[in-house]
Amino acid sequence: MPETTPPPVPAQPRIAVPRTLREALDPAWLGDALRACADGARVESVEQVELIRTVATKVRFAVTFAGSPEKRGFCLKGLLDVDEMTARGGPTCVLEADFYCKVAPAVPDLRVPECVSAVIDREGQQAVIVMRDLIVDGARFCSALEPFTADDAAQSLAQLATLHARSDFLAGADWIRPRAAELARMTYITPELLQEMLDGPRGVNLPPEIRDAARLIAAMRALAARDEGRRQFMIHGDAHAGNIFRTAEGMGVIDWQLLQRGGWALDVAYHLNAVLPTSIAEAEERRLLGEYLTRMRAAGMAMPGDEEAWAQYREAMVYGYYLWAITRRVDPPIINQFVDRLGKAVSRHESHALLGVA
Numbered sequence: 001m002p003e004t005t006p007p008p009v010p011a012q013p014r015i016a017v018p019r020t021l022r023e024a025l026d027p028a029w030l031g032d033a034l035r036a037c038a039d040g041a042r043v044e045s046v047e048q049v050e051l052i053r054t055v056a057t058k059v060r061f062a063v064t065f066a067g068s069p070e071k072r073g074f075c076l077k078g079l080l081d082v083d084e085m086t087a088r089g090g091p092t093c094v095l096e097a098d099f100y101c102k103v104a105p106a107v108p109d110l111r112v113p114e115c116v117s118a119v120i121d122r123e124g125q126q127a128v129i130v131m132r133d134l135i136v137d138g139a140r141f142c143s144a145l146e147p148f149t150a151d152d153a154a155q156s157l158a159q160l161a162t163l164h165a166r167s168d169f170l171a172g173a174d175w176i177r178p179r180a181a182e183l184a185r186m187t188y189i190t191p192e193l194l195q196e197m198l199d200g201p202r203g204v205n206l207p208p209e210i211r212d213a214a215r216l217i218a219a220m221r222a223l224a225a226r227d228e229g230r231r232q233f234m235i236h237g238d239a240h241a242g243n244i245f246r247t248a249e250g251m252g253v254i255d256w257q258l259l260q261r262g263g264w265a266l267d268v269a270y271h272l273n274a275v276l277p278t279s280i281a282e283a284e285e286r287r288l289l290g291e292y293l294t295r296m297r298a299a300g301m302a303m304p305g306d307e308e309a310w311a312q313y314r315e316a317m318v319y320g321y322y323l324w325a326i327t328r329r330v331d332p333p334i335i336n337q338f339v340d341r342l343g344k345a346v347s348r349h350e351s352h353a354l355l356g357v358a
Helices: 027-033 090-106 150-164 179-185 191-198 213-228 264-275 278-298 306-325 332-348
Strands: 043-053 057-065 071-078 115-121 126-132 233-235 244-247 250-253 260-262
Touching (some): 027 043, 191 306, 264 332
Antiparallel strands (some): 043 057, 071 126
């Protein structure tokens, strides 16, 4: 089988990071940002196609360059028109830009959008990325609430395995942090606030012991402590359905703002139980885990035995559950579904007991 051609390294023009949508779509700024992929041609027109605002802004747009009538589609992502509190999330944008500049070219079999330009302000800890518009080429982005079949999950899990199998990249890449451990140590979500959120609509279908905030915090800390003592892999960290896209060639992965080093099980347990309805996850997860382990071993990765891997998988449910339990700035239906699915997985697998949390 021929080797996959790695994606090109994005241009990194030394220009200002735009802070507003208007600045980002300014023809003069885009001309500088896209100079490398347009042979220096001037941007003559910019047409906004779609705008998606969550925490970050994603805007699809079409550009016409001087000397050509062709419209070329791009997608820009960054923190635009945000308040001071949201702007503090800029380091995650820098992390994502570094993924496209450093990691993606080193993992050619990983299906990701082609990033053509990464504009990074390291001193100010802000960045935007400009990617080719996959939708123009026929790709479809999944919804966060889109239910996967087991076959779908096998395909998306194979993409995560491709990333995990290149964990040798972590040597010398100290900028890829152990985010789960850092998450466990943070204090801006107090036990009282977390309990209030779990007592609301997001936890309505979960048993009281799973909605216990103090117990969940203790479990997350116990998981982080165990995870730091295990072999570290390069993991996505937030692989729910909303961060998956479909093409004729197969599934791909987007949104690398939680790229991190950690145990493989953090990704696998979170992914399967976020994308699969609970009944399907319960019926298929052990088979899917086995397929993942087989794929990793075939790639030359030393993995734990099947029973030890199953135990690590069961413990790791706490990561995804905690991540969504503390989430606030996402649409409530998405939060509620993920807390429900992941909380039920924690209950089903008795993750607290495995972690020694009463």
